[in-house]
Amino acid sequence: MHRLRVIGRHDMFSGHPAWKRLAAKSAMALLWPIGSLTTAIRCGLEQKAAPSRILDAWLLAVHYNIPPLEYFLYKLWLPERRARLDDYLYWTENTSSLMVLNRAAGWCPGPCPVSDKQLFDTFCTRLGLRAPSLLAVWNSGQQEEGGSVPRRDLWLKPARTKSGIGAERWIWVDGTYRRRDRVLQRSQMEAHIAGHSRTHGKTLVQTVVKANKEHIPYVGETPLCARIVTGRRHDGSVEIIAAAVVWPRPGSEVTQGGDMALIETSSGRICEIHEATQTSASRGLEGKILPDWQYVLAVVRKGHTNLPHYVFLGWDVAFGDDGPLLLETNSGWGSLHLQMMTGRPIADTAFASIAAEYV
Template identity: 25%
Template sequence: MTKIVSGWGFDRITRELSGAMWTFSRLPDDNSAATFVHRCFQHEIWHEIRLRERIVICAALPFVPLVIAVLATVFTALNGQAIKQRTGKGITRQAREQIGLALRCAILPPWYYIFELHDDDKRQHASEYVNRFEMKSGLYRLLRDYNGGLPVPAERSTAYIKDKLRFMSRCREFGIATAPALLSVAKGKITAIDWSGPGLPEIDLFVKPLQGQNGKNATRWDYLGSGQYRRNDGKNATANEVLECLRQASQRRAFLVQPRLVNHREIADLGNGTLATIRVMSCRNERGEFEVTNAVFRMAQNSTAVVDNFHTGGIAANVDIHTGELGRATCGAWGSTVDGWYEQYYENGAQILHRKLPYWPELIDLVRYAHGSAFSDQVLIGWDVALLDNGPCMIAINKAPDFDMLQRIGRGPVGNERLGKLLAFNLMRTVAAKHHSV
């Protein structure tokens, strides 16, 4: 399914379509945080975009009913029978509900299934979902440009977020635990960082692009002994051959070589040997402090996977931010299955539900410190943190984290929860600062 929607430029289509729908939709007058977020997108982003983009949005409006009907047909065909078996809700009724949600709340048919809005109780709160296009098509940029309504500092941390090597350097500058970096490879040139020996260290290695996301083009090289390594696709190579392979690949993109990190022994059974990470959301609050609002624990499923990406076959479980306890896990695919929620890890039967993560208070403290010290000019951050035997370790940072995963795994909208309220508070202050500067 991912290949199909990629071929359509699916993300671009849904953003333009949803943007057109929200821009001219009528919002309730309920003074809720979720409604304010929607209204902020509707009013503020419309004035931010260029004339050409406004013309595109207006031109898209006549095609909205047709596109909604096509999407409803496609995704009902993919998911309808499974949902009918699970809930007893007929195919026609599912399609009708999808169209109603799209017209009323700008929630397109794929998200009817992703957010399980075939559940009548959840559908009552459909307007409280924060859509990805709202955040990624303007609200994140608005928050960054005006620093959430606070004075904009001379130095911004955004450049340290995009480049993984600069991110690690920033973390080290502020004493934030992060993974070692052995080598960087760019345009055929190898630069030593934390490794001073010849060739490669005789350990398992993890290689990822310096600038990339979602684990694309990442590889793992397991050390077999006697100077031999095996890549995750089964290819064997010597240290020199591995380096030559990296030199050639670096002509297209730069890479970072790191030791392969291993999950804490208490959670080692929740995965296939791939490092599991926790996506932790933190946001600036009313006191100017940084507050953790949500967290999900991600696990790889596919035996060939080298990352735990939720949108490419992995599963994730909600984490109670107060206790570090896991809820049920599920996948993030476009399709649904009858047994789509898991209490146990499918490969080995390891318990997921009610499992408590180690070092949880330390992880919360690490995220709050990192946000407040090294990245305080970012209003909202999605952190990727691993739990190792020696404690939490910062892996990556996302300046525009996706809300879809949080709301699917949390089995409900965040618009009127703590995250939505903080988002609305920061947007309210941003809008005031923006209008004051005009």
């Protein structure tokens, strides 16, 4: 893990010209001490930490590139955790470290199912993996695929954005499409989709997955979504690294920033809900088994087997009323949350041994 951290830091901005890499790294070297100090103070004050602990967080940031946010989240002042600083995957090194591994596996830039949701839909169709129906594709204000706007609930999703940016869920009610305070007639929706594709680029129109009826009393109408992290060894075998279930908080359409819980990967059992109040309805999910869990694990393993140039992937699976559906896969997958909820570094999973095969 130490070697991966070193290579990851060295590889930052590697896709840019030499002068840009030099400028970016110089700026980081100058600004990191200042930025990490302000973050250490802010996080320390939020946790009512002693000044000595805030200073410790800053010194670790300056000398060992440990982000102060993760210092406090992982409680790295504890002796048993401090002794394992290099066993964590930190957000500042996450992207570059994973890219180092992917390059070692033969990754090259270009369109692929991981970065393009339309290609992911084609990928799922080719492999026989169940995914939400793709109804239409728009680009730069023009419709490229599909028919007229259907009379049903719709998702509008930019094909190439992450973290739910630009995603919109529209509900079909009484002959109109509704989203929050907006109401569109069917004729207006087509113009809206065209405008969306001009603003956000290629836009997919997909069906809305309805929640599993057994989950509605706990989390409402939006389906539970599992993030399952897989790792691919040199011999092509795929292992399950970790998994968590997440759902939107009240008033949100997307799972980003939502409530979550770890999933026991062997059984699909939902563990303790992270940060939910004791009176939260979602507490009723604790201990429940996600439906068709072994099937879901087989699906993500099959998917990763057919994407050999990615060492680690995070798969999003919706547990709808018609069974599990594969939403997308991601080259970045939230190691921060997994390490925070388990209280253990990512090196305690198969991540470390798989990464060692490539570096």
